[in-house]
Amino acid sequence: MNIYYPRNHQLHHPQTEFFNGEMIPHSEVPSRLENILSALEGSAHTLLAVDRVTDFAAIWHELSQIHSPEYLVWLWNTQVLQAVYPSVFSATGVLEKTWHQSIQWGRFVTDIFTPLLPHTWEVATTTAQCIFMATNECLQNRTSSLVLARPPGHHAGRSRAGGYCYLNNAAFAAQILSKSGRVAILDVDFHHGNGTQDIFYDRDDVVTCSIHADPRRKFPYFAGYEAELGVGNGVGYNRNFPLAAGITDTQYQPLLEEALAWIAQFEPKFLIVSLGLDTHESDPIADFALTTGYYQTMAKTISGLGLPQITVLEGGYSTTSIGENMVSFLGGARSIGAKKPGRR
Amino acid sequence: MTEHEQTGIVTSVGSLGVDHAASFDRSYWNRPVLYEDPIDLQHDWHSFLAESLRLGRRRAMFRTMVAPDVMAEIRGRLPVEAALPVEENFLTYIGANAHLQTAIRAELLGVQPRELVLPAGYILDFATQDTDAGQLFSLWGQFGWTREGVENMITAGTTPIVIIRDIEERAIATMIAESLEFGDQILVELTEMAVADSEKGHGLASVLIRELARHTQNYFGGSPITYGEYNMTTGAHRSAMRAGQLPANSFSDGVLRDHVSIETGPGNVVSESSWSTRWLHDFMVLYQGSE
Numbered sequence: 001m002n003i004y005y006p007r008n009h010q011l012h013h014p015q016t017e018f019f020n021g022e023m024i025p026h027s028e029v030p031s032r033l034e035n036i037l038s039a040l041e042g043s044a045h046t047l048l049a050v051d052r053v054t055d056f057a058a059i060w061h062e063l064s065q066i067h068s069p070e071y072l073v074w075l076w077n078t079q080v081l082q083a084v085y086p087s088v089f090s091a092t093g094v095l096e097k098t099w100h101q102s103i104q105w106g107r108f109v110t111d112i113f114t115p116l117l118p119h120t121w122e123v124a125t126t127t128a129q130c131i132f133m134a135t136n137e138c139l140q141n142r143t144s145s146l147v148l149a150r151p152p153g154h155h156a157g158r159s160r161a162g163g164y165c166y167l168n169n170a171a172f173a174a175q176i177l178s179k180s181g182r183v184a185i186l187d188v189d190f191h192h193g194n195g196t197q198d199i200f201y202d203r204d205d206v207v208t209c210s211i212h213a214d215p216r217r218k219f220p221y222f223a224g225y226e227a228e229l230g231v232g233n234g235v236g237y238n239r240n241f242p243l244a245a246g247i248t249d250t251q252y253q254p255l256l257e258e259a260l261a262w263i264a265q266f267e268p269k270f271l272i273v274s275l276g277l278d279t280h281e282s283d284p285i286a287d288f289a290l291t292t293g294y295y296q297t298m299a300k301t302i303s304g305l306g307l308p309q310i311t312v313l314e315g316g317y318s319t320t321s322i323g324e325n326m327v328s329f330l331g332g333a334r335s336i337g338a339k340k341p342g343r344r
Numbered sequence: 345m346t347e348h349e350q351t352g353i354v355t356s357v358g359s360l361g362v363d364h365a366a367s368f369d370r371s372y373w374n375r376p377v378l379y380e381d382p383i384d385l386q387h388d389w390h391s392f393l394a395e396s397l398r399l400g401r402r403r404a405m406f407r408t409m410v411a412p413d414v415m416a417e418i419r420g421r422l423p424v425e426a427a428l429p430v431e432e433n434f435l436t437y438i439g440a441n442a443h444l445q446t447a448i449r450a451e452l453l454g455v456q457p458r459e460l461v462l463p464a465g466y467i468l469d470f471a472t473q474d475t476d477a478g479q480l481f482s483l484w485g486q487f488g489w490t491r492e493g494v495e496n497m498i499t500a501g502t503t504p505i506v507i508i509r510d511i512e513e514r515a516i517a518t519m520i521a522e523s524l525e526f527g528d529q530i531l532v533e534l535t536e537m538a539v540a541d542s543e544k545g546h547g548l549a550s551v552l553i554r555e556l557a558r559h560t561q562n563y564f565g566g567s568p569i570t571y572g573e574y575n576m577t578t579g580a581h582r583s584a585m586r587a588g589q590l591p592a593n594s595f596s597d598g599v600l601r602d603h604v605s606i607e608t609g610p611g612n613v614v615s616e617s618s619w620s621t622r623w624l625h626d627f628m629v630l631y632q633g634s635e
Contacts, residue, residue: 052443052444053443055444056397056400057399057400057441057442058400060397060398060442061398064398070390070394070428072397073390073394073397074390076393076420076440077390077423077438077440079423080420080421081420081421082420099381099382099383099386101421122444128462289417332501
């Protein structure tokens with residue numbers, strides 16, 4: 001399987017985040033991806049490091065279909081700023097034209113732990129290039145691939161960054177593939193994929209399904225409930241599975257199967273998996289109890305749909321176990337669109 | 345067919361209004377209004393940039409007038425590349441590229457103006473001769489000129505020009521000036537500076553800049569805003585500094601990043617891209633202060 005990742009990802013390195021009154025080390029750090037790359041050394045997969053954006057016009061065009069141009073230009077412009085940590089937000093969403101930076105940042109960001117750094121755009125768009133290449137490969141060969149995305153994307157909504165996310169990588173992949181047939185997005189991150197849901201909430205060409213911690217107790221709090229089924233054309237095309245703390249392998253598996261059965265009824269042509277490895281029992285900011293070995297079962301179960309699949313890394317914050325968990329997942333996914341052994 | 349396509353005359357100063365089909369994959373907006381509110385400026389820049397990016401253009405360049413208190417507000421907020429003082433306001437370049445930096449970064453150390461003397465054996469001239477076409481074409485071919493374009497320029501005889509001739513009266517160095525009415529100001533851009541390879545090292549470039557700047561003051565009258573955009577890879581910006589021109593660096597470093605592609609100087613980074621980025625160079629904006 002081809003595995004794409006942004007070679008420049010270390011340029012995006014948030015140092016700290018403010019949580020519950022404390023300044024703590026940031027969780028979304030480069031060592032996450034480095035731990036995965038180390039674990040994949042010597043594997044049969046083909047690691048493809050992407051240096052920079054080479055298809056900017058096409059990528060911008062597709063990004064404009066899932067994010068508002070106003071948001072994209074604002075995000076693009078943050079390159080000229082020093083590190084920015086938004087701290088004040090609109091509760092009503094009503095904003096007048098204003099020049100004050102705090103208001104502008106608060107307009108496009110949902111929380112205080114998603115900073116805008118000088119290289120954020122550069123790395124995020126290089127990740128988008130990875131997605132672009134993976135979708136092209138998928139469309140040409142019907143093969144599956146993995147994108148080790150940094151920064152992650154599933155909390156990024158149509159006009160908002162948040163939850164460490166800026167550009168919605170999974171939605172970007174789905175947007176491109178949706179021109180060739182219905183797409184399903186299965187989000188198995190610990191946190192609800194609120195950005196992905198926001199983007200496709202009124203669409204019936206992209207089915208969205210998320211299995212996650214109950215938002216009554218975990219981020220993103222304001223989305224991810226069972227009753228959220230879609231609007232307009234999208235009614236019935238969104239489904240959420242909010243779960244209690246301490247979910248084990250055996251408790252998770254039937255829910256995964258139920259989610260996949262729900263997806264299958266729509267007969268999608270492509271599958272995007274938003275893979276968060278923060279469902280692991282060791283994750284420092286989550287409270288599920290999945291084991292390393294289970295990720296292989298998870299991947300095999302998902303591959304049972306028999307669809308060309310692009311798996312996109314979302315969360316997963318244990319920088320010591322994320323690599324072996326990914327290796328376990330790939331152990332189950334290897335049969336999907338398998339290619340001859342590659343090299344790094 | 346554009347005027348350029350009709351005449352073959354290469355222009356640098358551009359025209360007023362939005363042009364999303366400017367040379368070197370650029371979007372260009374010359375807007376002769378004075379911004380006195382940063383929100384309006386940001387809005388217009390964002391709108392222009394969004395359209396440029398939507399159209400897949402490599403670079404967006406917005407040139408307009410900005411009030412001083414607004415300059416202070418946008419510093420570090422909008423990508424100001426250069427700003428040169430015009431009365432109490434600033435002619436401001438806001439620019440950005442869709443790609444990463446390609447041009448080799450030149451050092452920004454300044455050089456001091458010096459007393460310039462045309463070396464013996466050279467002749468200064470402000471008029472063309474019909475026999476100049478071949479030599480001027482050999483100097484300007486690198487900038488995209490055609491022989492026909494040079495001949496048309498000579499025939500028209502409307503372009504302010506400085507030529508340094510050798511003892512045999514061959515044009516061995518030259519530079520021209522272009523003008524643009526920009527609101528109630530006249531912009532005069534000194535451009536197409538070229539010195540024959542065999543004549544380099546004698547300080548002729550600085551003489552060209554100084555003499556043409558003086559000539560245009562008389563030619564256009566009043567107080568035109570006289571400036572140039574100088575290739576930093578070839579060190580042309582240092583020639584302008586020696587001639588007494590001032591960097592437009594009040595609110596930034598005055599450098600237009602990856603501005604224009606010219607096949608001179610060492611090659612830059614070759615990046616895989618849908619744009620031609622092989623020969624992009626940084627250009628520094630320098631202007632003529634009051635003497």
